[in-house]
Amino acid sequence: MTFRPLHDRVLVRRIEAEAKTAGGIIIPDTAQEKPQEGEIVAIGTGTRADDGVVIPLDVKPGDRILFGKWSGSEVKLDGEDLLIMKESDVLGVIG
Numbered sequence: 001m002t003f004r005p006l007h008d009r010v011l012v013r014r015i016e017a018e019a020k021t022a023g024g025i026i027i028p029d030t031a032q033e034k035p036q037e038g039e040i041v042a043i044g045t046g047t048r049a050d051d052g053v054v055i056p057l058d059v060k061p062g063d064r065i066l067f068g069k070w071s072g073s074e075v076k077l078d079g080e081d082l083l084i085m086k087e088s089d090v091l092g093v094i095g
Contacts, residue, residue: 003077004042004044005042005043005084006044006045007045007046007047008044008046008047008057008086009043009044009085010040010042010043010044010059010084010086010087010090011040011041011042011082011083011084012038012039012040012041012065012067012072012083012085013038013039013080013082013083014038014081014082014083015037015038015064036066036067036069037064037065037067037094038065038083039063039064040059040060040063040065041082043057043059043061043087044057057087058087059087059090059093063093064093064094065090065091065092065093065094066090066091066092066094067083067085067089067090067091068089071083071085071089071090072084072089073085
């Protein structure tokens with residue numbers, strides 16, 4: 001893939017949620033919520049401060065993150081569903 005987000009945007013691949021509960025009940029696809037966990041695929045260069053200095057992003061490709069339920073814009077690149085969102089939509093990095 002030859003896509004690079006601009007400025008403070010990140011490209012995220014959703015990590016699929018389990019289709020079975022802890023009690024063993026299988027949840028059908030129509031009842032499942034979209035996962036709010038993902039993996040950073042690509043990042044932009046960073047934000048530009050008022051004095052022209054570029055401030056790099058805190059996340060890097062490969063990081064597992066949590067993001068808001070309605071965050072980002074869904075895009076399809078090379079047949080894969082991905083999200084483009086601002087770094088400020090990322091709630092945290094999973095260690």
